[in-house]
Amino acid sequence: MTTETNTRNSTAKIVLVTGASSGIGEATAVRLAAEGHHVALGARRTDRLQALVEKIRADGGRASAHRLDVTVRDDVHAVVDHVVEEHGRIDVMVNNAGIMPLSRLDALLVDEWDRMIEVNVKGLLHGIAAVLPHLQRQGGGHVVTVASVGAHEVVPTSAVYSATKFAAWAITEGLRLESDPSIRATTITPGVVESELAQHISDPLARDAMQTYRRNVIPADAIARAISFAIGQPADVDVNEIIVRPAAQR
Secondary structure (H helix, E strand, C coil): CCHHHHHHHHCCCEEEEECCCCHHHHHHHHHHHHCCCEEEEEECCHHHHHHHHHHHHHCCCEEEEEECCCCCHHHHHHHHHHHHHHHCCCCEEEECCCCCCCCCHHHCCHHHHHHHHHHHHHHHHHHHHHHHHHHHHHCCEEEEEECCHHHCCCCCCCHHHHHHHHHHHHHHHHHHHHCCCCEEEEEEEECCECCCHHHHCCCHHHHHHHHHHCCCCECHHHHHHHHHHHHCCCCCCCCCEEEECCCCCC
16 A cells, blocks of 8 residues: 555545536545545436446445435435444535526426425535534534535526525535534535536526537536545635636636
8 A cells, every 4th residue: 555545544534425426426526535535425316326436446446325315304314324324424525416407587497496496405404404413423524515606696597596506605604604613614616517407407598598608618527626625624724615617707
């Protein structure tokens, strides 16, 4: 075993990543595993999770797959509790699961509004509710929320999506303010990133607009690097928010 590996493993964390079957979640899992952390991967698409776990293990990393629907509170609690039971602790929870079915309000796609609230807001709250008692009991840990630049700006078709991402930012900031300093909270705020999010858009107007908007994208690993930076800081440093977007995005 190399000296570098020994150094990395001495600071290895147990990390749960939701929405880990693609995009930012997948890239985060790959990067953190390569850095020596154990990554527990949660998502609904277990076939993709298992393939990712096999890839990580083939590359020398440590990973496990867990079927997880963040909209189901009991699902989230069960996975978090399982990770703690297996490893004795959980150091980081990356609340990454999210959807983005953009549309104008007058399209009245109410079911899609409801689904965004279920995944982007309630899913985050379920994650916090499941992990916070463990972090309090063990005397520390880190909650990372993947939000969006939509939390800071509203454009036509983004009203509900932006509202959910502003809520995600506000909830995470509230967690930071209410928690003991040993529990850190970070919002990672991506701009346009390579992902499947745009595939959720059913409204033709919003879908066409997104094609133009997505002319300049950055790889999902750019966000994974930001997450790695945040969780790698010393215990007395709390990275509150990182905004990462393409240099060409305005």
